[in-house]
Amino acid sequence: AQSVTQLDSQVPVFEEAPVELRCNYSSSVSVYLFWYVQYPNQGLQLLLKYLSGSTLVKGINGFEAEFNKSQTSFHLRKPSVHISDTAEYFCAVSAGDEKVTFGTGTKLQVIP
Amino acid sequence: DAGVTQSPTHLIKTRGQQVTLRCSPKSGHDTVSWYQQALGQGPQFIFQYYEEEERQRGNFPDRFSGHQFPNYSSELNVNALLLGDSALYLCASSLASVQETQYFGPGTRLLVL
Numbered sequence: 001a002q003s004v005t006q007l008d009s010q011v012p013v014f015e016e017a018p019v020e021l022r023c024n025y026s027s028s029v030s031v032y033l034f035w036y037v038q039y040p041n042q043g044l045q046l047l048l049k050y051l052s053g054s055t056l057v058k059g060i061n062g063f064e065a066e067f068n069k070s071q072t073s074f075h076l077r078k079p080s081v082h083i084s085d086t087a088e089y090f091c092a093v094s095a096g097d098e099k100v101t102f103g104t105g106t107k108l109q110v111i112p
Numbered sequence: 113d114a115g116v117t118q119s120p121t122h123l124i125k126t127r128g129q130q131v132t133l134r135c136s137p138k139s140g141h142d143t144v145s146w147y148q149q150a151l152g153q154g155p156q157f158i159f160q161y162y163e164e165e166e167r168q169r170g171n172f173p174d175r176f177s178g179h180q181f182p183n184y185s186s187e188l189n190v191n192a193l194l195l196g197d198s199a200l201y202l203c204a205s206s207l208a209s210v211q212e213t214q215y216f217g218p219g220t221r222l223l224v225l
Contacts, residue, residue, distance in 0.1 A: 004154075099145075
């Protein structure tokens with residue numbers, strides 16, 4: 001069975017500082033990996049996805065993530081955050097015919 | 113091009129009642145998945161519909177059932193509501209050929225009293 005671990009439930013960071021949100025997964029087969037963002041009282045918006053190919057994936061709003069198979073990680077990064085990036089971020093994994101499994105989320109709080 | 117829409121936006125029910133939530137997929141999408149997101153948690157997969165059939169199901173009891181119509185829209189029904197069913201219910205649509213890429217609706221927030 002597949003699983004996703006987001007170790008950090010909350011990450012405070014000052015505006016214009018870099019940020020990394022951590023995601024580790026477990027699966028016995030090849031995986032697809034995703035990051036979603038959820039603003040308050042809204043649904044999920046896809047930030048980026050890794051299906052195959054280049055391990056560095058660029059997404060919307062200046063975010064990027066790197067797939068590391070040996071570390072079974074898919075950490076999300078942004079070099080300079082804005083106030084508008086304050087939201088909850090979910091990592092998700094899908095493998096084979098299995099349903100998508102989400103992590104428990106990381107709340108990013110950008111401090112002015 | 114409208115994205116995924118869900119109705120109603122909010123709903124209050126009492127224990128034991130039944131509820132129906134609705135979802136219209138993004139234009140051109142033929143697959144609909146439903147998720148339950150409890151407060152402070154990530155979304156949990158309930159089931160997925162394609163060609164009016166339930167294709168996959170998560171670990172939810174039979175009180176949770178669904179339907180997909182010929183126009184690809186979908187309903188989620190929950191019978192005998194429990195307090196623990198209070199959550200944000202999210203609908204996501206995709207193309208069967210690219211089902212790993214899902215687009216989410218804004219959700220329906222259900223409160224069971």
